[in-house]
Amino acid sequence: MAARTKRKFPRIAGAGICCLDHIFVTPQIAWGGTARVEEYRVQGGGLVGTALVACARLGASCFLFSFLSHDEVGAQVASELAAEGIKLEGVAGIPQGTSPFSFIHVDSRSGERTIFHRPAAGLERAVLPDLGRIAECDVLLVDDYYPELALAAAGTAHKNGVPVVADLTVSLSKCPDLFREINVLIAPRAFAAQIGYAGDLPGALQAIHRLGPETALITLGREGYMYSSVDGRGKGKAFKVAVVDTTGAGDAFHGAFAYGLARRWEIERCAEFAAAVAAIKCTKPGGRTGLPTLPQTVHFLERNGRLDWSNLKAG
Numbered sequence: 353m354a355a356r357t358k359r360k361f362p363r364i365a366g367a368g369i370c371c372l373d374h375i376f377v378t379p380q381i382a383w384g385g386t387a388r389v390e391e392y393r394v395q396g397g398g399l400v401g402t403a404l405v406a407c408a409r410l411g412a413s414c415f416l417f418s419f420l421s422h423d424e425v426g427a428q429v430a431s432e433l434a435a436e437g438i439k440l441e442g443v444a445g446i447p448q449g450t451s452p453f454s455f456i457h458v459d460s461r462s463g464e465r466t467i468f469h470r471p472a473a474g475l476e477r478a479v480l481p482d483l484g485r486i487a488e489c490d491v492l493l494v495d496d497y498y499p500e501l502a503l504a505a506a507g508t509a510h511k512n513g514v515p516v517v518a519d520l521t522v523s524l525s526k527c528p529d530l531f532r533e534i535n536v537l538i539a540p541r542a543f544a545a546q547i548g549y550a551g552d553l554p555g556a557l558q559a560i561h562r563l564g565p566e567t568a569l570i571t572l573g574r575e576g577y578m579y580s581s582v583d584g585r586g587k588g589k590a591f592k593v594a595v596v597d598t599t600g601a602g603d604a605f606h607g608a609f610a611y612g613l614a615r616r617w618e619i620e621r622c623a624e625f626a627a628a629v630a631a632i633k634c635t636k637p638g639g640r641t642g643l644p645t646l647p648q649t650v651h652f653l654e655r656n657g658r659l660d661w662s663n664l665k666a667g
Contacts, residue, residue: 362407362614364607365486367417367505368495368519370401370433370443371452371469372425375599375638377460390460395638396432397454399495399519402600402639406607406629407493408436410646412614415485417442417505419478419498426451444481449474452497456599463595463634480504487512490614493606494534495519499527506533517610518565519602531564536613538569538606553578557585567619571605573598577627581619588623591631591656600639605630608649621659628653 377391396402404414416438420426422445429451430440452472458465475498483505486492492509494502494516506516515535520527520543531537537560544556547563553570557580560568569579576589608629612622628649636642644652646664653661 362412362491362611363415363489364404364407364412364491364493364610364614365415365417365442365489365505365509365514366400366404366407366493367442367483367486367498367501368400368493369398369452369497370396370416370418370420370429371398371454371472372429373397373454373456373599373639375456375458375465375597377458377597377637379460381457391637393638393641394428395640396429397456397600397639398429398452399497399603399606400493401429401433402603402643403493403519403607403610404438405433405436405640406604406633406643407611408438409643410608410611410629410649412611414438415442415489416440417481417483417486417501419444419446419472419475419501421446421449421451421472421474423451425453439485442481442483442485444478446472446474447477449477458597458599458637463598465597465599483508486514489514491610492516493519493610494530496521496527496530499530502527503530503533506530509533515613517606517613519606534565536567536569536609537563537565538571538602538609540571540602541573544570554580554585569609569619569623571602577623579619579623583619586620586623588620588627588658591627591652593631593635595634596642597637597639598634600643601630601634603639604633604643624657624659625649625653628657 455468517536549556567581578587605626609626633642
């Protein structure tokens with residue numbers, strides 16, 4: 353991979369879904385009955401969308417490549433992203449289509465969430481955006497919500513020596529060629545079962561390597577994470593916080609990991625930093641409300657981290 357110029361403020365691109373989340377909090381869902389909603393909020397969401405917001409809060413310059421319709425949902429999503437400083441010239445329109453949105457139930461007792469998603473409609477009429485800006489970035493984040501976009505963006509990054517960090521669903525058949533373009537795959541525990549390694553996380557990490565990515569990391573929720581790379585293997589614990597809402601925790605992890613990679617940190621340092629950002633996010637409701645700034649993250653790590661973070665300064 354070609355050497356990247358180290359910048360004071362990393363440039364991070366993202367290609368994938370941005371949507372609108374309707375989040376409601378109840379102690380339980382009374383199927384067939386009525387449940388009192390304790391809290392309700394509407395906020396932008398999506399894997400890459402929220403991951404880029406995490407990067408922007410940390411101080412990175414961010415560029416989004418995605419699809420949105422010219423409807424009320426799309427307008428609100430775009431407005432929130434622009435307010436975070438994310439560049440949107442790579443967001444293509446969906447003619448006569450609808451933007452994606454989700455209803456998310458959060459259990460007020462545990463903070464765990466369940467997502468009910470309405471996909472984008474009209475994508476067959478959409479045209480891929482110009483991806484040239486990716487070559488100017490330090491890292492590309494992708495998800496596989498829009499497989500054609502993900503593959504084109506990752507291919508552009510690969511050709512220009514830009515490392516690719518991926519957040520994929522458990523469906524290998526959705527975009528099988530994408531794995532060869534990925535440098536870092538961060539996947540949930542369910543992915544291990546999908547590839548035939550349920551209960552064998554070390555085996556799952558090696559299987560991910562065989563698919564293409566040189567760095568593999570499996571997130572384990574409250575149990576932390578495990579990773580394998582050319583520099584070796586490792587694992588880390590999840591930080592203990594008062595969990596309010598886990599919505600967007602994985603997205604926060606991906607974004608913060610990409611930020612660390614853009615700053616050319618070792619994998620061990622990227623992972624602990626990402627775990628801290630995800631933990632802090634979970635202390636506030638919604639997928640983005642609790643996303644921290646760099647000084648807030650450093651303060652948290654200096655008190656709770658295993659590694660030495662005393663020399664990390666903003667920017």
